[in-house]
Amino acid sequence: MTAAETERRLIRIQAASGLTFSLFLVLHLLSTMFASGGEESFDGFREGARAFYQTALFEIVVVAIPLLTHLCVSVARIVRRRRAGRNGKPALRLRLHRWSGWFLLAVILGHVGATRIAPLATDTQVGFGDLNFTTVFFGVGFAIYYMVLGVCGTYHMANGLTIAASVFGFRPPKALRMGPGFWVPVGAAAIAVVIGVASFSGWFFEIDPASWGSSSELLADFYGSDLESFAKDR
Numbered sequence: 001m002t003a004a005e006t007e008r009r010l011i012r013i014q015a016a017s018g019l020t021f022s023l024f025l026v027l028h029l030l031s032t033m034f035a036s037g038g039e040e041s042f043d044g045f046r047e048g049a050r051a052f053y054q055t056a057l058f059e060i061v062v063v064a065i066p067l068l069t070h071l072c073v074s075v076a077r078i079v080r081r082r083r084a085g086r087n088g089k090p091a092l093r094l095r096l097h098r099w100s101g102w103f104l105l106a107v108i109l110g111h112v113g114a115t116r117i118a119p120l121a122t123d124t125q126v127g128f129g130d131l132n133f134t135t136v137f138f139g140v141g142f143a144i145y146y147m148v149l150g151v152c153g154t155y156h157m158a159n160g161l162t163i164a165a166s167v168f169g170f171r172p173p174k175a176l177r178m179g180p181g182f183w184v185p186v187g188a189a190a191i192a193v194v195i196g197v198a199s200f201s202g203w204f205f206e207i208d209p210a211s212w213g214s215s216s217e218l219l220a221d222f223y224g225s226d227l228e229s230f231a232k233d234r
Contacts, residue, residue, distance in 0.1 A: 007080065010073050013166035018157075024053050024063045025157050029189070032150055039211055042200065046127070070118040071108070074101060097159045100152035101227040107149060122218055128200055129211025133219065135201040137230070140193035143201040150193035158186045 001009075025047045034045040052058065115126055135143040135155075162177055176232040198204060209231035222225040 003080075004058065008078075010077055010080075012169055014070060014073045014077065015160075015167040017066040018160045019067040019164045020062055021070060022157050022161060023152060024058070027053055029150065029157075029193055031156055032196040033189075033192040035128060035131075035200040036192070036204075038199070038205070040209070042128040042196075067108070067112075068119065070143075071105060074105065076086060091157055095162075097156060099154040103148065103152050107145075111149065118218075119215060122215075124214045126212070126215050127213055129207065129209075130213050130215040130219075131200040132202055132207045133209075133212045133216035134149065137225075138217075139224075140201075140227075143197060143203075146197045146201075147194045150197060151190045154190045154193055155186060158189070159184070 031042065031046045031049060035042040053063070078112075090098075090226060119126055133145070159182075162182070165172055171177075173181075200207075212227060212231065217227045220230060
């Protein structure tokens with residue numbers, strides 16, 4: 001197999017894994033947007049979505065395998081691109097796609113470990129109050145990290161879907177691929193994610209520490225803090 005054939009195969013694998021994982025990511029980002037409506041809105045949506053995306057089959061076939069495949073193929077393509085000396089300056093959309101992808105690559109395994117693996121191991125769920133606790137406990141920098149994570153995930157998925165569509169021979173209408181037809185809905189979605197994060201961070205309304213659940217207690221214990229004492233002293 002030639003280098004060009006290998007690259008084409010990697011591109012198709014990357015596109016297919018991204019398309020599959022996006023079935024989960026859409027729900028995940030929507031749940032963050034629902035946080036703008038408060039605890040009931042967020043937890044209500046996430047409870048319904050979890051009944052769908054936290055089944056064993058879905059987590060293995062739609063989340064775990066596609067995510068790990070996408071990560072591995074992405075790293076392989078980065079290495080191949082550097083070795084081949086393809087260091088030209090791509091278009092802005094592609095540069096943003098790569099930058100957001102590099103950030104996601106750096107943090108995604110930690111994010112999965114904290115939000116899914118740890119709760120699974122301890123038989124807990126992360127709710128609205130628990131997300132609020134992390135931003136209170138770790139400070140404003142953690143809320144900003146969540147925002148950057150959400151914006152990068154939104155853009156990388158949206159632009160990746162247009163790339164994947166072309167890889168498999170489907171060209172969406174030009175109005176949806178270029179100019180305002182792309183940037184307006186993607187920008188609106190990114191803003192909605194930022195507002196959702198700001199909401200569960202308590203920037204818009206007061207959040208009662210009573211909403212901090214078992215996940216918050218486990219996190220506080222891990223860092224040698226007492227949840228009740230922390231709530232009283234904040």
